[in-house]
Structures are given as structure tokens and as C-alpha cells.
Amino acid sequence: MQLDxxxxxxxxxxxxxxxxxxxxxxxxxxxxxAERIPGGGRRIDAGGRLVMPGGIETHAHIEQENAxxxxxxxxxxxxxxxxxxxxxxxxxxxxVQHRGEAIGAVLAKYERRALRSVIDYSWHLTVSExxxxxxxxxxxxxxARGIAxxxxxxxxxxxxxxxxxMLDILxxxxxxxxxxxxxxxxxxxxxxxxxRLAAAGLTAPRYQAISxxxxxxxxxxxxxxxxxxxxxxxxxxVHVSTxxxxxxxxxxxxxxxxxxxxxxxxxxxxxxxxxxLPGEEGAKYICSPPLRDAATQAALWRHxxxxxxxxxxxxxxxxxxxxxxxxxxxxDVPFSRIAGGLPxxxxxxxxxxxxGVARGRITPQQFVxxxxxxxxxxxxxxxxxxxAPGMDADIAIWNPEVARRVxxxxxxxxxxxxxxxxxxxxxxxxxxxxRGEIIVAADxxxxxxxxxxxxxxxxxxxxxxxxHLAKELDPNxxxxxxxxx
Ligand SMILES: [Zn+2]
Numbered sequence: 021m022q023l024d025x026x027x028x029x030x031x032x033x034x035x036x037x038x039x040x041x042x043x044x045x046x047x048x049x050x051x052x053x054a055e056r057i058p059g060g061g062r063r064i065d066a067g068g069r070l071v072m073p074g075g076i077e078t079h080a081h082i083e084q085e086n087a088x089x090x091x092x093x094x095x096x097x098x099x100x101x102x103x104x105x106x107x108x109x110x111x112x113x114x115x116v117q118h119r120g121e122a123i124g125a126v127l128a129k130y131e132r133r134a135l136r137s138v139i140d141y142s143w144h145l146t147v148s149e150x151x152x153x154x155x156x157x158x159x160x161x162x163x164a165r166g167i168a169x170x171x172x173x174x175x176x177x178x179x180x181x182x183x184x185x186m187l188d189i190l191x192x193x194x195x196x197x198x199x200x201x202x203x204x205x206x207x208x209x210x211x212x213x214x215x216r217l218a219a220a221g222l223t224a225p226r227y228q229a230i231s232x233x234x235x236x237x238x239x240x241x242x243x244x245x246x247x248x249x250x251x252x253x254x255x256x257x258v259h260v261s262t263x264x265x266x267x268x269x270x271x272x273x274x275x276x277x278x279x280x281x282x283x284x285x286x287x288x289x290x291x292x293x294x295x296x297l298p299g300e301e302g303a304k305y306i307c308s309p310p311l312r313d314a315a316t317q318a319a320l321w322r323h324x325x326x327x328x329x330x331x332x333x334x335x336x337x338x339x340x341x342x343x344x345x346x347x348x349x350x351x352d353v354p355f356s357r358i359a360g361g362l363p364x365x366x367x368x369x370x371x372x373x374x375x376g377v378a379r380g381r382i383t384p385q386q387f388v389x390x391x392x393x394x395x396x397x398x399x400x401x402x403x404x405x406x407x408a409p410g411m412d413a414d415i416a417i418w419n420p421e422v423a424r425r426v427x428x429x430x431x432x433x434x435x436x437x438x439x440x441x442x443x444x445x446x447x448x449x450x451x452x453x454x455r456g457e458i459i460v461a462a463d464x465x466x467x468x469x470x471x472x473x474x475x476x477x478x479x480x481x482x483x484x485x486x487x488h489l490a491k492e493l494d495p496n497x498x499x500x501x502x503x504x505x
Pocket of ligand 1: 079080081335336337
């Protein structure tokens with residue numbers, strides 16, 4: 021067989037194994053993994069390097085309007101380039117349906133936007149309302165097109181789907197083998213805190229962290245898990261930021277519910293003290309859920325080690341430190357009027373590698389699971405997330421030793437700051453490939469605009485996963501047969 025590329029003598033890491041050898045690539049796919057592979061049109065010496073699946077970023081806001089109409093600072097070119105420099109070969113940003121918008125039109129809009137991407141992509145469809153038409157017609161149509169995941173919110177007036185709406189969404193997603201993601205915070209607790217703080221004149225950025233209590237997340241996580249268990253549906257809880265929330269996830273996973281979860285580098289590396297900067301500087305650290313404290317950080321790291329989390333995602337939500345982003349509602353406004361969100365798509369994997377693998381908290385195999393393999397399994401990217409014959413040649417070759425400080429320029433995004441400026445990290449991706457083509461090499465972009473492709477995803481295979489069956493909806497008990505989802 022004629023091989024286009026052979027990656028030679030690297031430490032090949034998958035979610036389960038680590039072994040020294042060669043990877044043979046032809047026509048964009050991995051066709052051979054062996055101790056030694058001769059030949060190849062191009063040979064890449066990976067001696068002393070780690071050969072890992074390219075990262076899959078599953079939480080990113082790219083060229084996306086939020087509910088108040090502010091567009092994220094990165095488009096599909098800058099966002100995908102930044103992702104590539106951070107070791108990613110593929111991402112799944114959100115395609116967001118705001119109230120009144122037709123889902124077909126939303127997907128068509130994001131299809132146009134994504135044409136500039138340098139890495140492969142799909143979308144999670146964010147749904148802001150559970151109308152009859154959306155639930156019975158639009159969503160089944162979207163699932164059939166390979167959109168295998170949805171996202172809903174329990175908070176924000178323009179997005180909050182309500183518990184009943186969420187049950188309808190979970191039920192249709194389950195029927196089609198899709199997974200529902202949820203942003204879980206108790207909307208009324210947050211509003212009540214906001215009113216108290218405003219009445220007391222406490223509106224500087226630092227109070228944003230106080231305004232969204234840990235209990236608001238814990239309560240909502242508990243509730244959404246109960247909703248998912250009632251209809252025995254798969255649920256992915258995004259950006260878990262509290263020890264209490266993580267403990268609930270851990271307990272329900274052990275109990276057999278189909279619960280998945282992620283946390284993000286900002287909750288592992290920053291605290292609410294970052295919001296204490298003078299003047300408007302604290303606005304750079306406003307995100308929801310908010311940054312917590314050092315004890316929460318330590319607890320979240322323990323949950324990373326204990327495999328409570330399936331993914332570490334960036335929640336890249338780039339709002340520039342100017343009138344196009346953070347200050348779209350003006351300067352000197354209360355924290356509630358400052359745009360939320362932190363950038364971090366290029367930072368995610370170098371951070372996880374440095375603080376996780378280099379510091380001995382997780383194994384390289386766990387790094388691969390958290391950065392790519394679990395995402396591919398949960399979100400149904402069948403040919404991605406591992407290094408094995410038949411898989412797409414989405415590969416990142418990492419130098420595990422090199423140390424460097426984080427700078428804004430290194431992020432290659434369209435931002436005017438990085439919250440992580442100056443942080444010292446060990447290990448970085450040197451070569452990143454998408455389907456066998458090098459897109460980043462030695463700090464240089466070699467990708468062609470638009471070379472990324474849309475990936476149609478398959479539905480979730482639930483065989484062998486009993487999940488949780490509510491007695492009242494069990495078709496074999498009581499009256500369940502008439503109403504079972
Ligand atoms: Zn987000």
C-alpha cells in the first residue's frame with residue numbers, strides 16, 4: 021500500500037494504551053499502526069514526542085449571536101485557527117435558535133459561516149423554546165441531518181426552556197438517540213441575588229461571582245438530572261463549576277443514569293479573586309457560571325482525576341474588552357450589563373496537559389480521553405478521537421517537555437486579551453493534522469481557509485445501557501405502557 025505519510029518513532033497514546041511505534045496514513049485515514057513502518061511519501065520523525073488524537077473541542081461559541089444580539093469575536097476562520105494552534109483537529113460549536121427563528125434557517129446560516137473553518141466541524145443545536153413544531157418536526161429533521169446533540173438552558177429569560185419544555189426536548193432527543201446538553205443554574209435564585217446586590221449598590225464586576233451562588237448550580241443540576249431520569253434520556257451537563265454539582269454527577273453515574281459532564285480550564289485555574297482587579301479590568305473574568313474559590317478548584321481537580329468528568333472543554337466565548345464585546349452596553353455599567361464569557365480555545369489542551377499530565381495528576385491516556393476520545397463517543401464522531409486503523413488521521417504531535425508562557429499572540433484568536441496571560445505551561449502541540457493534512461507546524465499555520473469539512477454524526481447507540489427507568493413510566497408496570505416515552 022502506498023502511504024502518504026508515516027509518523028515515525030513516537031509514543032502513541034490512546035485513551036487505553038501507550039506504546040512506541042509508527043503511524044501510517046493514506047488518503048486522510050490512519051491505515052496502519054505498527055512497531056515499524058517503512059516507506060511513506062513523507063516521514064515525520066516523532067522521536068521524543070507524543071502522538072495523540074487531535075483534540076475535539078465540544079464547547080465553543082463561534083460567530084454566534086447571544087440573546088442580546090452581541091456576536092462572538094471569533095468567526096469560523098479565526099476560531100478554527102485558534103483551535104488548531106491549541107492542538108485541535110475538530111470542533112462542535114453551537115448553532116443557536118433564538119425565539120421565533122426556524123431551525124432549518126438557523127442551520128443554513130451556520131453552514132454558511134462554517135465554510136471558512138480549517139478544521140472539521142459539526143454543531144450542537146441550541147434550542148430556546150419547545151414549541152409543538154420544534155419538538156415534532158424541526159428536531160427530528162435536524163437529527164436526520166446528523167445533528168446528534170442539543171443544548172438547552174435553565175436560566176436567562178430569553179433562553180430558559182422551563183422544566184416542562186426540557187422534558188419534551190429530552191423525550192424527542194431520546195427517541196432519536198441524540199444527547200441533550202444543559203446549562204444548569206437556578207434562574208430565580210440568580211435574579212433574587214441580582215436584586216439584592218443592586219439594591220445595596222454592589223454592582224462592580226467582583227459581585228458577579230456572588231450573584232450566581234454555588235447553590236444555584238447545585239439545585240439546577242439536581243433538577244435536570246431528575247428530569248432526565250424521569251424519561252430515561254441521556255444528559256450532558258456543561259461547565260460544572262461546583263464541588264456539589266460534580267458530586268451529584270458522580271453519584272448518578274454510579275447509579276447507572278445516562279449522565280455525562282464537563283468542566284472547563286477556567287474553573288480549574290482561576291478564582292473569583294481574578295474579578296477583584298481595579299476599575300473595569302475585572303470584567304475580563306466575567307463568565308457564567310462564575311469563577312469560584314480555591315477549595316472548589318481543588319475539589320474539581322479531584323473529580324477530574326476520579327473520572328467524574330467526560331470532557332474538559334473550553335467554553336470559548338470571546339468578548340473583546342471594548343464596545344464590540346464586554347462593553348456593548350457602555351462603560352461603567354453594572355456587572356449584569358457586561359457581556360459574559362472568556363476566550364480559551366487555544367489554551368484548553370496546553371493547560372490540561374501541563375497541569376494534568378506534566379504535574380502528574382492524570383495519565384497521558386486520561387488526557388486523550390478527556391480531550392478527544394470521550395467527546396467522539398458521546399457526540400458520535402465515529403471516525404475521530406483515537407489512533408487506530410480506519411480512523412481519520414486527526415493527529416496532534418506534542419513535545420511534552422518544552423515550557424512557555426501564555427501570551428495573547430500565541431492564542432491566534434481575534435481577542436484583545438487572554439485571561440491566562442503569563443501563565444507558565446509545560447508541553448505543547450508542535451504538529452497538528454486534520455485528515456492527514458498538516459494544519460499547524462512549528463508555530464506556523466499551514467492550513468488552507470475552508471479545508472475543514474462538516475461531519476454528519478450518527479445517533480447514540482444505547483445498547484447495553486439500561487439507564488434509569490422511572491416506575492411510573494415503565495411500560496411493564498402500572499399504566500406505563502400508555503405514556504412511556
Ligand atoms: Zn458556553
